[in-house]
Amino acid sequence: MKKYLGIDIGGTFTKTGILDENGAIISFAKGDTPKSGGIEAEIALIGEILEILDISTDDIESIGVGVPGPVDRSGMVHSPPNLKGWGEVDFAKFLSEFLEFPKYKIVVGNDANLAALAEYRFGNGARADPMVLITLGTGVGGAVIINGEPMMGKDGFAAELGHILIEPDGPRCGCGRRGCAEALISHKGIVRIAWDILKKDKGSVMWEMIGSNFDELTPLTVQQAADIGDPAANKVLKITTRHLAILLADLINIFNPERIVIGGGISRWGEALLGPARKEAKRQALKHLAKNVKIVRAKFYQRAGVIGAATAAMKI
Numbered sequence: 001m002k003k004y005l006g007i008d009i010g011g012t013f014t015k016t017g018i019l020d021e022n023g024a025i026i027s028f029a030k031g032d033t034p035k036s037g038g039i040e041a042e043i044a045l046i047g048e049i050l051e052i053l054d055i056s057t058d059d060i061e062s063i064g065v066g067v068p069g070p071v072d073r074s075g076m077v078h079s080p081p082n083l084k085g086w087g088e089v090d091f092a093k094f095l096s097e098f099l100e101f102p103k104y105k106i107v108v109g110n111d112a113n114l115a116a117l118a119e120y121r122f123g124n125g126a127r128a129d130p131m132v133l134i135t136l137g138t139g140v141g142g143a144v145i146i147n148g149e150p151m152m153g154k155d156g157f158a159a160e161l162g163h164i165l166i167e168p169d170g171p172r173c174g175c176g177r178r179g180c181a182e183a184l185i186s187h188k189g190i191v192r193i194a195w196d197i198l199k200k201d202k203g204s205v206m207w208e209m210i211g212s213n214f215d216e217l218t219p220l221t222v223q224q225a226a227d228i229g230d231p232a233a234n235k236v237l238k239i240t241t242r243h244l245a246i247l248l249a250d251l252i253n254i255f256n257p258e259r260i261v262i263g264g265g266i267s268r269w270g271e272a273l274l275g276p277a278r279k280e281a282k283r284q285a286l287k288h289l290a291k292n293v294k295i296v297r298a299k300f301y302q303r304a305g306v307i308g309a310a311t312a313a314m315k316i
């Protein structure tokens with residue numbers, strides 16, 4: 001059976017896995033992404049992790065690498081915001097030299113595009129085409145698969161779905177604009193909304209759950225409180241549902257997708273969020289587009305990046 005190496009470089013962890021051609025993870029290991037030292041430190045870490053995996057590159061068909069930032073069509077990485085000191089870099093070249101592995105057998109891609117490939121090929125995307133992935137986590141990201149490939153745009157940077165506008169007068173987004181999906185349906189966005197509501201509701205069970213400490217407030221607090229019927233938490237859930245529904249309706253109208261897959265930590269709220277958001281999105285979207293779209297939860301979470309990177313490697 002052929003083996004593929006997937007490397008998922010994240011802002012916090014670097015994860016690696018060996019996959020077989022059916023997408024099954026044979027082995028997996030991870031380490032802390034270096035906070036300094038740039039590419040050289042990252043390459044050294046990958047060397048250490050690969051030793052843990054105990055596999056020779058002679059046994060690997062090809063390698064896929066996901067990075068949390070823009071990657072252009074030629075595979076050049078452009079200054080990932082969470083990887084200090086990277087700048088503009090041909091990462092495949094560095095890795096090829098270090099591992100003494102042919103460069104043409106290494107593919108580097110944007111992590112969201114690769115996660116979408118993983119869902120499309122082996123996950124809940126189920127090879128639906130077009131398929132849209134949105135991830136609701138620290139940020140809001142996404143990718144669009146069309147004809148089996150991530151939609152790249154002219155330069156390779158397309159599908160910044162987290163910056164679709166939801167509320168023109170909403171909170172400031174990291175991109176400088178107000179009211180993007182990322183400013184509202186991300187971890188931070190939901191906490192901000194929850195805090196505003198919580199301040200006006202001293203009777204909410206969430207106060208007890210967080211020990212009156214703002215730093216303890218997370219989307220999970222809101223989810224758990226909503227599950228037991230807390231009115232303040234249910235208000236947050238309702239607002240988040242509305243924001244998500246607008247995003248989904250826009251995605252339906254633009255891409256006419258066969259499936260929309262929703263991943264990231266926030267999607268673990270499950271049907272309490274997805275159920276009403278799905279219904280409202282279909283109500284808002286144009287009828288002929290809304291008719292056949294399926295909106296489902298992702299299959300892969302912590303290992304989506306590794307599976308996606310190896311999936312991209314299988315296509316070389």
Ligand SMILES: [Zn+2]
Binds near residue numbers: 177180181182
């Ligand atoms: Zn934005």
